Amino acid sequence: MMQKPNNMMLQTLARLIILIILSFSIYLLLAGHNSPGGGFVGGLMTASAILILYLSFDLKSIQKAIKFDYIKIIGIGLLFASLTGVVSMLFGFPFLKQFFDYFTLPILGEVELTTAMVFDLGVYFVVLASALTIILTIAEDDK
Amino acid sequence: MTLLHWAVLLPFIAAILIPFLYKYLKRIHTGWFVLILPLVLFVYFLSFIPKTSSGEVILNNLNWVPSLGINFNVYLDGLSLLFALLITGIGSLVVLYSIYYLSKHKEKLNNFYVYLLMFMGAMLGVVLSDNLIVIYVFWELTSIASSLLISYWYTREKSVYGAQKSMYITVFGGLSMLGGFSLLYVIAGTFSIRELIANADLVMASSLFIPAMILVLLGAFTKSAQFPFHIWLPDAMEAPTPVSAYLHSATMVKAGIYLVARLTGVFGGAPEWFWIITIAGLVTLTWGSISAVRQKDLKGILAFSTVSQLGLIMSLLGAGSAAFYFQDGDNALYMTAILAAVFHLINHATFKGSLFMAAGIIDHETGTRDIRKLGGLMTVLPVTATISLIGLASMAGLPPFNGFLSKELFFTGMLNVTEYGIFNLETFGFIIPVIAWIASVFTFLYCILMFSKTFMGKFDISKLKVKHVHEAPIGMLISPVILAALVVVFGLFPNLLAYSLIEPAMAAIIPGILSPGEFFDVHISHWHGFSPELWMTFGVVALGILLFMTFKKWENTAFYRGEQDLFNYAYDSGYEGLIKGSQWITRLQMTGRLRDYFIYMNTFIILIMAYTMYRYSLPAIQSLDLSPIPIYFWLVILVFIGSIVVIPFINNRVALIIATGVSGFIVALLFVLFRAPDLALTQLLIESVSVILFMLVFYHLPKLKKVKTPPKMKAVKLIISIGFGLMITLGSLSVFSMGQEVNFDSISEYYTENSKEEAGGYNIVNVILVDFRGLDTMLEILVVSMAVLTVVSLIRLRFKGSEDI
Structure with missing residues (x-):
């Protein structure tokens, strides 16, 4: 994409910014159940962080650094989402019935854990990988 | 889940294991492993003979979707047992025969046996279910398995032709049959065959009797290759011979006969x-x-x-x-x-x-x-x-x-x-x-x-x-x-x-x-x-x-x-x-120009909305109890409208991207003003990601061209745009006023009250997404995934139009 230099500012900033964006996106994913956020937004935000990387550096070096097959991640996300549904069926509940409870964990204190979180993680993966796949396929295509 | 349920499901489970056996135990013909299953099932079903011959029937209930009357109830009587014995008995013989017929070195045995087992399970499901919808599901599965087996040697043109033909004809019949089943449900309020037989006089007296019967018979006749739907069966002979012996003579084609025999109690007389x-x-x-x-x-x-x-x-x-x-x-x-x-x-x-x-x-x-x-093979064979x-x-x-x-x-x-x-x-x-x-x-x-x-x-x-x-x-x-x-x-x-x-x-x-x-x-x-x-x-x-x-x-x-x-x-x-x-x-309609597609869609929406409003005299907006609109709201809206109005007049692509971006961000701002942080957040991110997308593809986009549009066309487009805007405005206004007139309880109340208690979350939007309406979300991400695959295949594969996928 951008072969010529002159984007030092962008690169330096990107390194800093994406750390913030990435951690914020994970916060969004985890906090989604009780405050604004969730898998969809979290996934989009992570995608945009990675996209900034692609924008400021060239495609090839990022592909070397992040060696994920995004299409596989889509599959994993779908599996996560559907399996949470199936698991509840195994215990005799309807498909996609979600459960939650409160646990006291070391360091974190009392935490609410939900099966919906796993479902949301699936959404997160699908959205993240979909956005990246679409955009990268278009970007890689230089004919 | 009883043993009988497992008897139906076991072939499917075995089908999952087959590819692994095929991959890791190459030295042994995969058929030997498969053979065990129908043999065991055959012996298992034989053990029912004393029961059924003394007039007993076995019914095991398993609720699936009880609210819709769909339950995986297995029902075993003389007729089911006869078919189950045929399926497993002939199945065993056919598998044994196939071990020698199909070479383990040359053939893709994993495919063959997976399809065969899938068929066996589906066919057992058809003859052992009491519920029409369950029968329908298994019925279509047998059609799919049959087509896959016909096209087993899929490089041959005739195999593919035969597979397609059988698929079209039997699936056409299957869908009609589903219609027939639904009519039966409308008549008698049940999908259970036993209950239908008990209510046979109700069915007989109904005005829907003939349509229901014809639709069901279409399913049975296509499956059992009755005139004039028989033409798929000769072409199905492209399948390997064990398959022809099994599916296309002994079992699957008799599914139609089974159905007719089974429903004689409902329609007979x-x-x-x-x-x-x-x-x-x-x-x-x-x-x-x-x-x-x-x-x-x-x-x-x-x-x-x-x-x-x-x-x-x-x-x-x-x-x-x-x-x-x-x-x-x-x-x-x-x-x-x-x-x-x-x-x-x-x-x-x-x-x-x-x-x-x-x-x-x-x-x-x-x-x-x-x-x-x-000729003369008597002495040779x-x-x-x-x-x-x-x-x-x-x-x-x-x-x-x-x-x-x-x-x-x-x-x-x-x-x-x-x-x-x-x-x-x-x-x-x-x-x-x-x-x-x-x-x-x-x-x-x-x-x-x-x-x-x-x-x-x-x-x-x-x-x-x-x-x-x-x-x-x-x-x-x-x-x-x-x-x-x-x-x-x-x-x-x-x-x-x-x-x-x-x-x-x-x-x-x-x-x-x-x-x-x-x-x-x-x-x-x-x-x-x-x-x-x-x-x-x-x-x-x-x-x-x-x-x-x-x-x-x-x-x-x-x-x-x-x-x-x-x-x-x-x-x-x-x-x-x-x-x-x-x-x-x-x-005729696919011109490749986005503006044409918008004309089709918008015209259609305008017509259907206009008709609905006329038909139900909807624009009777009686009371609009609006809350006061603050000044800054007016400002935001004005900027919003402005950013949209300028778009058609811009000739520069960068400016265009910015202008559309502005309208997007203003929508996000509106969400904020209406206190919808989730929506605003999502909207902002979507806008950002699309800006990045634009930057990536910008390089490849062709130059903006001035297209000369005849004035008549321009007028038409103007009318369509105005009409569309008008319809949406009227629609939202009437929805708003109707909401004030009829005192329905707002659904959001329910969510507000129950979100914490039922799902343990304070964020209603998220709780709706992952819990209350989780299925919607699941299907949505499925759609997203499919869209991605489409984009990838469109761009990466670059079909020229005549290739066979």
Whole structure:
């Protein structure tokens, strides 16, 4: 994409910014159940962080650094989402019935854990990988 | 979950394991592992014989979607058991045969056995379910498995053609059947067959009776290859021979017969049911037997003969359904038809299975199935010749084989029809036995033709592709020998079956007619004296031999030289027409210009909204109780409108991107103003990501071109735009005012109240997404994934338009 230099500012900033964006996106994913956020937004935000990387550096070096097959991640996300549904069926509940409870964990204190979180993680993966796949396929295509 | 449920599901579980066995245990033929399953299931089902023959039925409930009346309830009575035994018994033999038929070095055994097991499970599901919807699901699964197996050698054009054809025809029937089932649900409020039978008079009295019956019959007729839907079966012969023996003669094609037999309790007794099934069966019988004479391919002959035999069984079921009209189960007059149907069903599976396997052996050893090239194989393949002789003699209806007995019973059943004295049968009922007799003559003829052309005459190796022809390996012979032995055993001792299988199956076909504790008394005998049936058989043999003797005379007629079924032309031209027609429509509207598509969509939306508003006089906006709008709101909206209005006048792409971006961000701002942080966040991110996308593709985009639009077109577009805006405005206003007029409880109240309690989350939006409406979300991410795959395949593969995917 951008072969010529002159984007030092962008690169330096990107390194800093994406750390913030990435951690914020994970916060969004985890906090989604009780405050604004969730898998969809979290996934989009992570995608945009990675996209900034692609924008400021060239495609090839990022592909070397992040060696994920995004299409596989889509599959994993779908599996996560559907399996949470199936698991509840195994215990005799309807498909996609979600459960939650409160646990006291070391360091974190009392935490609410939900099966919906796993479902949301699936959404997160699908959205993240979909956005990246679409955009990268278009970007890689230089004919 | 009971054992019976597992019996249905086990083949599917085994199907999942097969690829691993195939991959990691290459040295052993995968078929050996598969063989265990049908054998075990066969023995398991055999253990039910004492129960069903004493009139017991087994019903195990398993709720699936109880709110919709869809439950995976397994139901086992005489009829189900008969089919289950056929499926697992013939299944075992076919798997054993396939081990020798398909080489473990050359063939993709994993595919083959996965499909075969999938079929086995689905077929067991069809015959063991009590719920119509569950039957439908399994029914379609058998169609899919069948198509996959037909196209097993998918590099051959004919295989793909046959697979497609069978898929189109059977799935068309399956969908109609689903419609029929739904109508039955509308009538009786249940999907359970037993409850439907209990409410049969309700169904009979309904005005939806005829549509429901026709739709259900479409499903049964397409599956069981009844005229004129039979054309898929001959093309299905492209499948490997074990598959033809299994799916396309012994089991799957009998699913339609099963359905008709099973639903006789619901529809039986109506003259329409009687006439449609009897006539369709007889026409199929005749058409199939005449077409079989014309075939030169061994499997082609067998395919049409299967069609014709299925017609025979179907016509018997039609004739037997009259029992419901009389409500009299003891009367031998119409009970013979049901008896013959069940008995012939078993016999057909035995002799046709052995014949298919024999044809497979001939194909395997000589490299051809063309009877014009074959001949004199009697001495070369003595065992195969014996098997074929037994099978063909039974099919032709010669004593002492089982086919003779059921053919005699068939004649009796058809002769009895003339004595019913109902449905105007006394006037032209005599046609029925006459047709049956004519069809039997042709059946006899193709049987002799097939035998003489293959095994008699001179053996000429120069016509064959192979150098040496020798008898098949012993493993390949075991299955057909077992089946041929059964043909003889059932022929000599038919009453072995009578008490164990036939009587319970008959009781299941016509339930509720026998008083409790009563049983059908079936006794099949060889000799009835010089009855009309026997004279009919003599006639069949005499005329058949006469036609065979004069073979030389009609060998060169157009009748014998062509083998294409007339209905194939209809199918082919219909298929081509469909493709051409849809291509024409597609080209007409797909201009490749986004603006055209927007015109279609918007015009459609305008029309449908305008009609709805006119029809329900919706724009009656009576009270608009609006809250005051603060100044800064006006400002935001003004900027919003401004950013949109300028877009059409911009000629620079960067400016365009920025302008659309501005409107997007303002929408996010609006969300913030309405206190919807989740939506605002998402909107912001979408905008950012799309800006990045624009930056990536910017480089590739063509230059903006000025398109000259004629003023008329411009006016049209202006009208459409204004109309669209107007409709949306009116729509939202009327929705708003209606919401104020009728006092429905807002659904959001429910979410606000229950979100914390039920789902443990304070963020309602998220709780709705992941919990309350989790299924929606799941399907949405599925759609997203599919869209991604489409984009990837569109861009990466770069089809030019004519490739086959």
